[in-house]
Amino acid sequence: MSSVRKVVLAYSGGLDTSVILKWLQEVYDCEVVTFTADIGQGEEVEPAHAKAQALGIKEIYIEDLTEEFVREYVFPMFRANTIYEGEYLLGTSIARPLIAKRLVEIAAETGADAVSHGATGKGNDQVRFELGAYALNPDIKIIAPWREWDLNSREKLMAYADKHNIAVEQKRGKKSPYSMDANLLHISYEGGPLEDPWCEPEEDMWKLSCSPENAPNDPVYLEIGFAQGDAKSFDGKDLTPAELLTALNTIACQHGVGRQDIVENRYVGMKSRGCYETPGGTILLKAHRAMESLTMDRELAHLKDELMPRYAKLIYNGYWWSPERLAMQQLIDATQVNITGTVRIKLYKGNVSVVGRKSEGHSLFDVNIATFEDDEGAYNQQDAEGFIKLNALRMRIAAKSSRHRG
Numbered sequence: 001m002s003s004v005r006k007v008v009l010a011y012s013g014g015l016d017t018s019v020i021l022k023w024l025q026e027v028y029d030c031e032v033v034t035f036t037a038d039i040g041q042g043e044e045v046e047p048a049h050a051k052a053q054a055l056g057i058k059e060i061y062i063e064d065l066t067e068e069f070v071r072e073y074v075f076p077m078f079r080a081n082t083i084y085e086g087e088y089l090l091g092t093s094i095a096r097p098l099i100a101k102r103l104v105e106i107a108a109e110t111g112a113d114a115v116s117h118g119a120t121g122k123g124n125d126q127v128r129f130e131l132g133a134y135a136l137n138p139d140i141k142i143i144a145p146w147r148e149w150d151l152n153s154r155e156k157l158m159a160y161a162d163k164h165n166i167a168v169e170q171k172r173g174k175k176s177p178y179s180m181d182a183n184l185l186h187i188s189y190e191g192g193p194l195e196d197p198w199c200e201p202e203e204d205m206w207k208l209s210c211s212p213e214n215a216p217n218d219p220v221y222l223e224i225g226f227a228q229g230d231a232k233s234f235d236g237k238d239l240t241p242a243e244l245l246t247a248l249n250t251i252a253c254q255h256g257v258g259r260q261d262i263v264e265n266r267y268v269g270m271k272s273r274g275c276y277e278t279p280g281g282t283i284l285l286k287a288h289r290a291m292e293s294l295t296m297d298r299e300l301a302h303l304k305d306e307l308m309p310r311y312a313k314l315i316y317n318g319y320w321w322s323p324e325r326l327a328m329q330q331l332i333d334a335t336q337v338n339i340t341g342t343v344r345i346k347l348y349k350g351n352v353s354v355v356g357r358k359s360e361g362h363s364l365f366d367v368n369i370a371t372f373e374d375d376e377g378a379y380n381q382q383d384a385e386g387f388i389k390l391n392a393l394r395m396r397i398a399a400k401s402s403r404h405r406g
Contacts, residue, residue, distance in 0.1 A: 006031045006112040007143060008103050010129070013048030015168050016118045019157050020145050021055050022164050024116060028143070033059040033110050035103060039069045039095055040184025040242065054167060061106055065098060066184055070241035073098055074185055077315060078281070079229045079339075080304065080332045081289050084312040087262050089278045089285065091186025096125060097320035100132025104140060114141035121147040124267050128318035135321035178205060184245055186258075186278040197263055197273045208249070208277045212256035212350030219348035220255060221355070224248075224287045226343070229336025231284060248280030256350040258282040267317040283352055287343040290354040295338045295362045304335055338362040 007024055011017045011034035024032050034057050036048040045062055052060045073094050084090055103115040115133055119125035121144070130142050151157050161168050177192030187207055193199050203211060225233035232238060234247045252258050258279035266272050292301060307328060314325045341359025345352060368378040 004028045004030045004114045004141060004143070006033065006110065007114040007116050008033045008035055008107045008110065008112045009116045010099055010103055010118065011036050011048060011052060012118070013045075013051045015154075015157055015161065018051060018055070018166050018168065019151065019160050020116065020118055021052070021057070022166055023145055023149060023151075023160070024143065025056070026164075027149075030114075031112075032057055033061065033106060033112055035061040035106050036063070037099055037102060038062070038064045038066060039098065040066045040246075041182040043182070051167065059110055061102075063102065065102070066242040067240060069095065069098055070184060070245050073320075074245065074281075075230045075241055076329060076333070078284055078288055079336050080308050080311050080328075081285060081292075082308060082312045082315065083285070084316045085262075085264055087260055088264055088274075088276065088316070089186065089260075089281045090312065090315050091183065091276060091278050091281065092181050092188050093124070093128065093316050093318075094185065094320075095183045096128035096318065097132050100129050100321075101136060103129075104133050104136045107137070107140060114143055116143040116145065119144065119146065122268065122270070124316070124318065127267055128320075131318040132321055180207075182207075184242060184249070185281050186276050189275040190272065194273050194275060201261060201275050205275070206259065206277060209253040209258055209279055210256050212259075215256035215349045216254070219346050220251065222251060222283075222345050222347070224283070224343050224345065225341070226288070226291045227340050229288070229333070229339040231287070245280045245284070248283050252279030252283055252347065252352075253277075255347040257347055257352055259350070283345060283347075286352045286354060287345055288339075290343045290357045291339050291341055291359070294357045294365055295341060295359050296335065297364065300335055304332065307331070 007028065007030055009017065009021055009024065009032055011021060013036065021032055021034065024030060034048070034052040036045050038045045049060055049062055077090065077094050082090060084093070103117075106112070107115055117126070117129045119129060126144055126147075130144070133140050133142055146152075151160055158168070160166075178189040178194065179191040181188045189201070189205055194201065223233075223235050224231050225236070225238075230241070231244050234244055239247060258277050258281065260276045260278065261273075262276065263271055263273045292304075296304075311325070311328050311332070314320070314322060314328070319325050340362050341357065343354060344356030346355045347353075366378075368375055
């Protein structure tokens with residue numbers, strides 16, 4: 001342990017990471033650098049500065065990464081219409097590569113030889129942080145206290161904090177029974193009553209959105225403008241990526257959009273029940289697919305749909321920086337050249353409906369061909385007979401052969 005001279009800690013200022021900070025100083029006898037990332041979690045990050053200072057930390061990094069998070073991670077993921085196991089929009093998963101990248105970069109900037117995180121030995125986040133760190137610096141040392149220490153309960157953590165005079169906020173009122181993780185894309189809830197997959201989530205668990213039952217009785221319409229696969233405008237106003245996702249979050253939450261209750265397969269092997277609120281992301285996914293439906297070639301769209309589950313699994317399992325994900329991203333991005341136009345969305349009591357789409361110069365929808373009225377010779381319906389017979393040929397041959405055998 002004495003070989004570690006300096007470590008960069010992913011630090012939130014909460015109980016777990018405050019104890020980790022002191023534990024690293026005590027057990028590894030090393031200098032600690034703290035890194036606190038603001039990725040839109042909706043909580044003040046500045047108090048982490050004072051807490052780190054109080055524990056003797058000299059190098060303290062607090063960074064607003066919300067724009068980079070949405071532009072370089074969320075948007076590329078949504079270009080692929082990414083969903084894990086048919087439901088999960090990967091809100092936690094997609095934030096980890098950015099944090100891992102900054103941990104490694106700060107280690108290089110400060111001359112640290114190790115990084116540390118507060119993820120437990122049961123979950124996916126340890127894998128995501130560490131695969132990312134090793135991909136970007138194969139020689140980095142990683143310290144995962146939850147796999148080393150015996151402080152495996154809140155009571156033990158509190159006792160350690162008390163023994164070492166670590167200031168811990170004692171929040172008034174009833175403590176939430178859930179383990180939560182938030183960023184600008186979503187908030188997740190695990191543990192507590194959710195460990196019984198038959199138990200319906202309590203209404204007061206949800207922090208962002210109103211219930212669909214209590215949403216307004218009148219629908220709301222909005223327009224999202226796309227340019228080469230990325231959302232660029234909201235109701236005609238150009239916004240930065242983080243501004244746009246923030247605006248979508250606000251209106252989606254008002255209409256009860258984005259709640260999910262899922263049992264998923266963790267990479268470490270166990271099944272886990274989690275609840276998620278992904279308000280703006282739910283709208284964004286629906287709108288992006290609608291834009292592609294109008295402007296993307298059929299076979300290209302089907303190829304993307306075939307690749308998406310593999311791409312989603314790579315993100316979920318922590319392989320954002322892997323060569324296969326990077327190669328797939330190049331292919332996905334190449335499909336987005338013509339994904340430009342506007343989608344009209346209707347929100348009503350938790351539902352997201354596409355009610356219009358248009359694209360000047362990029363639409364592949366030809367009304368002269370698709371119409372049920374007189375197409376004036378744009379499409380020769382007699383051509384369909386030969387098309388059908390050729391495609392039926394193998395099945396007709398098989399049917400005759402089966403009849404002879406019978």
